[in-house]
Amino acid sequence: MEDILMDRCDLPVVPPDASLKEVAKALLESEGALVIVEKEEGVYGYIDGKTIIKWLLMGDEGAKFKAKDIAVLIKDEDKLESSMDIEAIVERINKCGRLPLFTGKEGKIAGRLSPDKLIGELARSHGEERKKRVDTEHLIEAVINLLPFGIALVSEGGEVVQANRLAMEIISENSIGTEEMKAIVKNNQRKIFTTKTGTYYRMCTDILRETNYFLVTFADITAEYTMMEKLRSSQSEVETAFSIMLPDQRIEARLKSIVEYMDEYDESTGMIKITGVIKNGCFRHVINMLKLIADAFRQGLMELPGMDKNALVQATVLHDIGKVQPDLKIGDIVNPKEVFEKGHHHAFRGADLSRALYNIDDKVYYLIKYHHHVENELPSDFPQYLLPMYRFFRLIDGLSAGITRRGSKVAMKVKGTRIHVKEESSFPTYNQEIEMDIYTGFFASRKL
Template identity: 35%
Template sequence: MRASEIMNAELPVVMSDAGPVEIAQEMLKRSASHVMVTNGEGKLIGLVSGFDLRRAVAESKNGLTAVDIMTPRSKLVVAFQDTPVDEVARILTEKQITQMPVVKDEVPVGYLNLSQVLKYTTEKAEKTKDELLHSRQAALLINSMREGVVVVDKDYCIRELNPAAEESSGFSAEALVGRQSKAYMAIDSPVRKVMENGEPLYNVEVQNGMGKVYLTNNVPIMDNGTVEGVLQTFSDITEVKQMHFQLLKTRDELEKAFALTLPNSRVEKKLKSTPEYRDIYNADTGMIEVTEVIEDGGYLHVVNALKVAADLNEKGMMSLLGVDKDTLVQALIFHDVGKSQPVLNVGQVVDPRKVFEQSELHALRSADIVETYYKKPQDVVQLIRYHHHKDEDLPDDFPSHLLPMLRLIRIIDGLSAGLTRRNARVGFRANGSRLTILENNGHPDFNRTVEVDLYTGRQLVYTEKKVDSAKREALN
């Protein structure tokens, strides 16, 4: 801080010919313990302190003027507007004085007294104390963080490195602090980008020369609008990335294996060219807002249906009399080959009852394709043709032996739709021919817990109290 920032600009000033009474009146008027004495050009020629005035009065000399009483300019210590306050404090202490004029080209523009300077230095000391305390607290916090923390200055030299960063990088702070980092200087480094544009970069993946992958957050350190450095936090996600890669590889292998079960590439191509849509359902209007277009949604829907079927097989549902696993799988693979979808875009709000084809129609079309071109058994054809019909809407000649499988296909198809289009969570509990389904779904019509008897078709929608119990059992 400079003298001009804390000086008093209300100047107690008298001319050189002022007498003791005028000097005293000026002191009282300005509530000051001194007056500055100036010449006709307004320049400082001396200073009269309260002590100087009292001494002059005590000596009872007549005709005294400011020039006779004052301490002359040659003996005064003055400050300038840009003099640091710390320097003023040092001078006041060393010279054991309480006042110091501030001048510009020898013209007084203000003054500093000891109380002003003491107030500033006390506040500064308190601030320094608080900053030191905060600094220590910040250091403790940073050192206890599991994320790596690195501070880089504008010359790309590492200034801080916490223990987590040491452990993750394999280098000690002693070896890195003070050294310029070529990695941070690299043209594609997020630290360099932040250093150059002053904008933070979050969730940026960075791979080092040893193959480790880090997720980084990079924030500029600003001082008066200038980037002085960058603070980077990072965590090692190498294992997560490896697991993700392995999962993708496994998924690709499963999809290749699934593709082998398809009769030919045309079925695969048809399923992959049928989009599905993720959306948000508005219960008040009945409208949906498209949030994502799943280009190969038809294919993903069938894959999810087979996954659900595999889970149900583990629950023993495929061992029920009236459920033939091969027939069920064939029906699931082909059940949507005749499906036609509208072309929708993200952000579009539509009435699903108007834009999507009635489910029964594409089921009939799929069945005709399977029967005509793929010569599938009639049981498979019938299951596909009527998988969107309710029991009460089935024709009288529908084979009764297919009813358990038809009900099971409806359940699998619905759950797969929830998984594909709404990232639903599902769970099951099997008890003989009764299957309890728990579905957490963004659509209120399908966010439910229901028990279905595959033999009788009887459905029981659970109450809230029963749902809590069912959730615990179905998800275990």
């Protein structure tokens, strides 16, 4: 500190009884701007040039005073340690609120703080800090430009404050203006955009806490998007093939006319809130049941005595043609026991319609008629040989409902007469594992 911030010149020292002329002479013969007065051993004061001039202008009256009379006492708080860094010096100045400050060795005053040098050192330090900050900003910019996803900082008004190269490319190519961006971040929308190269990006937004800014990211979902398109195409092909195979095209029209509902259940009130309306819901439900039958067929379940693939397929296609749904819309809050018809009503209706119109055999008739009955409620004349198919049919009916209404992922493993199922969806209360034996009727379920 001493070399950088302190005046290098020796400060003149005068005895306490020195006259003003002697003080002035000492100041003129030095390179400094003030004179040190040694009042007594270890106690110092100082006189600056302005003070000397003021007293000399007083003439004979001023000449009566000695150096010790007009010197300003140098207190401990006016002294600096030579080892102090610039931050500590600035803190001391802020604390004392005045200059000059002095440094010394072995109890003697050796120099004073130079304001010019202090300003110069602060400017140099500030310049270094600014350079570091600029270099850091350039480094951060280089790093975020290397990220495999787009990232942007967006204001509440939809203005892009900063963004990496990929984000700017996506925003530019899709002409995402300020108003559109404002609406996206305000409503926390998730949108999909594409670039000229055919890459698909999902845009997500998150508000930065305690600020009015949003972090917008663009993740590459090309592989996922392509796969979903293939699945949609495959689903369409399956549905087309299924429609062609139907014995009566009116069955397709009937199934597609029956909607299914997505809902949220309130355990405290027993009410449900409609959160989605699935058009063609019953048709999709049947398709999903057929897929589960196909999965079980591949695993050998249909090779067991008592299992009839054709009867299961026919029952699946026809089991809900008698179903009638209430007319509800998103946001409706209803009591499901009051607005939805009890399941056995449409089961009975569907069985009778199917027998009258499509000449189904007894196996299919019983499966349709009693698919909403629990096993201990079955009538005494229910054929015992149908129980394995009945149990399997009720299982896949429930699993397909989860797939259709909640987007559940179902993994089914068949081992002999035992079936193990794992169902997972975005509705945790429905996540479960099921194990059942279609011969003995053993059934166990566990929430995940």
